[in-house]
Amino acid sequence: MLRFIVRRLLQAIPTLLILSVLVFAWLRSLPGGPAGALLGDKATPEKIEALNKVLGLDQPLYLQYFKFLGRVLTGDFGNSLISGESVLTEIGRALPATIELSITALFFAVALGIPLGYLAASNKGRFLDNFTVIGTLVGVAVPVFFLGILLKIVFAQNLGWFAPSSRQSADIDATRVTGFATLDGLLTGEFDATLDALWHLVLPAVALATIPLAIIVRITRASVLDVLNEDFVRTANAKGLTGQVVRRRHVLRNALLPVSTTIGLQTGLLLGGAVLTEKVFVWGGIGSLLAQGIERRDYPRLQALILLGAAVYVLVNLLVDISYALIDPRVRA
Amino acid sequence: MALLEVRDLTVTFQRKGSAPFNAVDGVSFDVDPGQTVGLVGESGCGKSVTSLAIMGLLPKRGNRVGGTVSYEGTDLLTLSDRQMRDRRGRDLGMVFQDPLSSLNPVIPIGIQVTEVLERHRGMARKKAMVEAAGLLDKVGIPDPTRRLTEYPHQLSGGMRQRALIAIALAVQPRLLIADEPTTALDVTIQAQILALLKELVTDSGTALIMITHDLGVVAGLCDEVNVLYAGRVVEKAERHELFAQPRHPYTHGLLASIPRLDGARGERLNPIRGSVSDNIPWDTGCAFAPRCPNALEVCTQVTPPQEDIGGGRLLRCHNPVRPGTPAVEEVSV
Numbered sequence A: 001m002l003r004f005i006v007r008r009l010l011q012a013i014p015t016l017l018i019l020s021v022l023v024f025a026w027l028r029s030l031p032g033g034p035a036g037a038l039l040g041d042k043a044t045p046e047k048i049e050a051l052n053k054v055l056g057l058d059q060p061l062y063l064q065y066f067k068f069l070g071r072v073l074t075g076d077f078g079n080s081l082i083s084g085e086s087v088l089t090e091i092g093r094a095l096p097a098t099i100e101l102s103i104t105a106l107f108f109a110v111a112l113g114i115p116l117g118y119l120a121a122s123n124k125g126r127f128l129d130n131f132t133v134i135g136t137l138v139g140v141a142v143p144v145f146f147l148g149i150l151l152k153i154v155f156a157q158n159l160g161w162f163a164p165s166s167r168q169s170a171d172i173d174a175t176r177v178t179g180f181a182t183l184d185g186l187l188t189g190e191f192d193a194t195l196d197a198l199w200h201l202v203l204p205a206v207a208l209a210t211i212p213l214a215i216i217v218r219i220t221r222a223s224v225l226d227v228l229n230e231d232f233v234r235t236a237n238a239k240g241l242t243g244q245v246v247r248r249r250h251v252l253r254n255a256l257l258p259v260s261t262t263i264g265l266q267t268g269l270l271l272g273g274a275v276l277t278e279k280v281f282v283w284g285g286i287g288s289l290l291a292q293g294i295e296r297r298d299y300p301r302l303q304a305l306i307l308l309g310a311a312v313y314v315l316v317n318l319l320v321d322i323s324y325a326l327i328d329p330r331v332r333a
Numbered sequence B: 001m002a003l004l005e006v007r008d009l010t011v012t013f014q015r016k017g018s019a020p021f022n023a024v025d026g027v028s029f030d031v032d033p034g035q036t037v038g039l040v041g042e043s044g045c046g047k048s049v050t051s052l053a054i055m056g057l058l059p060k061r062g063n064r065v066g067g068t069v070s071y072e073g074t075d076l077l078t079l080s081d082r083q084m085r086d087r088r089g090r091d092l093g094m095v096f097q098d099p100l101s102s103l104n105p106v107i108p109i110g111i112q113v114t115e116v117l118e119r120h121r122g123m124a125r126k127k128a129m130v131e132a133a134g135l136l137d138k139v140g141i142p143d144p145t146r147r148l149t150e151y152p153h154q155l156s157g158g159m160r161q162r163a164l165i166a167i168a169l170a171v172q173p174r175l176l177i178a179d180e181p182t183t184a185l186d187v188t189i190q191a192q193i194l195a196l197l198k199e200l201v202t203d204s205g206t207a208l209i210m211i212t213h214d215l216g217v218v219a220g221l222c223d224e225v226n227v228l229y230a231g232r233v234v235e236k237a238e239r240h241e242l243f244a245q246p247r248h249p250y251t252h253g254l255l256a257s258i259p260r261l262d263g264a265r266g267e268r269l270n271p272i273r274g275s276v277s278d279n280i281p282w283d284t285g286c287a288f289a290p291r292c293p294n295a296l297e298v299c300t301q302v303t304p305p306q307e308d309i310g311g312g313r314l315l316r317c318h319n320p321v322r323p324g325t326p327a328v329e330e331v332s333v
Ligand SMILES: Nc1ncnc2c1ncn2[C@@H]1O[C@H](COP(=O)(O)OP(=O)(O)O)[C@@H](O)[C@H]1O
Pocket: B013, B023, B041, B042, B043, B044, B045, B046, B047, B048, B049, B050, B059, B062
C-alpha cells in the first residue's frame, strides 16, 4: 500500500510540472498585465515599461519561468502584486473558509446522496424513484450561482432562517484558532460562535452541494441497480441472510466502488463551484482571492492558486484510489 | 413421504407490452430424502427458473408463480419473505453455475462461509471460522485456514465452486439444488466437482436436485431424471431406464448428442436439428414438433398429454421412439 501511495505521488509530479508551464504561459497570454492594472488610470506606456522592469516582467518568458520554478521548489511562490504579502500567507488565511465550505457541502452530498440513491434503486420504477430521478436532473442543471441567489432571497432575505452572507455575524467576537469558524467555537467553548457559524454555513453549503448531490444520487442508484443483478447477491439471498446483511455487506460495499470514483472526480467541480458560491455569499475564502487576482492580473497569486487547486485534485483522487483499494482487493495486487 | 413435492409449478413472466409467457408450465416431481433427481434440458427450457421458484429467489416483480412446492408438508410458496429467509441456507441450499460471479469479489472467502453459520446456527465469528476451515477441508480445499483470508479472485475456478459447495452445505440442509454446477469449469475439473457432490450427498444423506443440460452428468449422478422441454416435463424415468430406452424423441436426440469416449476421433455428433426458436406454443400442440424427427400431423394440432407408461415412467408424446431403437444411428442431422 505504501509503495502504491509513493508511486502515485511521484506520478503526480510531471503532471504538476506540465501544468505549471501551461498556467505560466496562459496567464501571460491574457490581454493586459499587472503593471497596467496596478497603475490604473495613470498608466502610460513608459510607466508600464518601467514597472515591468521592476517586476522582472521584461525578461524572456523562459527565464521568468525558471526563476519561478526555482523559487517554488524552495517553497516560495512569491509575493502578491496586490497586497505585497507572500501569496502562501494570503492563501493560508483564506483557505480554512473554503475548506470548511467545501467539506460541509461534500458531506451533505455524500451523506444524503448515497442513501437517496440506494432508496431510489430499491424502489425502481415507483414514485419515489421517478421523483428522485427527476429531482437529480433538475439538480444537475441548475447553475450554482443561480441557486445560491435563489436560496439567499428565499431563506435569508424573505424567511430570515439563515444568514444572507459572510461567515460570521459582526457582533460575534470569536477567537481564531484553526480558522474553521465552526470548529474554533467548539475548541474555545464559545458555542454561540459555532452556532452563528453554522447559521451562516447552511445556505452556501446547500448551494454548493446540490450538483454533487444530484450526481452522487444518480451514480449510486445506477450502481446499486447493477449490483442487485449480480449473481453474488442471489447467492447471499440463497444463504438466507437477512435483508439488512444482504444490503449492507453485499450490495452497498460493491455499489460504493463507482461512487467513490465519482466523488473524486467531483473535486474539480466542487472547487469551481466553491468560487462561485463564495462570490454569492460574500464568503471571503479562496474565491475572492482568485477573483481579485484575475481582475488585477496578479501572476504570483494566480499561479499559486491554480497549482494548489491541481494539487488538491491529485490528492483527493489519491485518497479515492486508496479507499477503492481498501474496498476492492482485486486492485490491491 | 417425499421431502420435496413440486406440483404443477408454473412461472409466468409478465413483461410490459408483451404477452405473458410461461417459462415453467405445470412441472411436477418429487424428491425423496437422500435421492438425486435430475432436471435436464437445453438452455432456456426453464431449469433455472424452476430452481429459483423453489428457492423463492425469483425477482419480486414481473412474474407469477402457481402450483405448490411442499417441503416436509409446508408449501414454500405460501411463506413470507422472512420465513423463506429462515429456511434458505438451512433447509435448502443452492449451488450456482458461475462460481466466480456467484461469490462476492470484495469479501474474504472466510466471511462468505461463516455468515451462513452465524445466521442459521447463531455461531460467533471466531467459532464459525474454525468450523469454516473444517468445511473447506471437507470439500477438498488444501490449506483451508489460509484460504479463509483470501478473496475469490485468488482461487481457481474449481476451488471457488468447492467453496460454494461448502457454503451451501455448511448448515447441512436436507435438500441441495445444484444449477449446472460444472458448466463454467474445465472438463477435468468438472469430473472432480461431480465426484465431490456425489460423495457429499451420499455421506450426509442430502437430497439433491441436479440441474444440467448434459446427460453425461445425469448418467453419473441421478437416480431419477426429468427431461424438460419448453417449460414442461416431457419425459420422466429412472436413470437406467432412461438411458437404456429413451422414449421421447427429444430425450433420444439428447442421448445421441453426448460425446462418446469410445467414439472414433472426428466422429460427428448428432445434435438435435433446429433450435428452441422453432418451438410452437404448448397449447397448440407439442412444442418440440417442428424439430422432431417423429412428428406427425397430430403433433402440431393436439397438445400431447402426460401419460403414465408404466414402470414409474411418464411421457408426453404422440409418437414416441419405439423401444429398441439405437440412439446414434437413428437421428438424422
Ligand atoms: N427474470 C426473467 N424475466 C423474464 N424472462 C425470464 C426471466 N428469467 C428467465 N426467463 C426466461 O425463462 C426461460 C427459461 O429460462 P431459464 O430457466 O433460465 O432456462 P435454463 O433452462 O437455461 O436454466 C427463458 O426463455 C428465459 O428467457
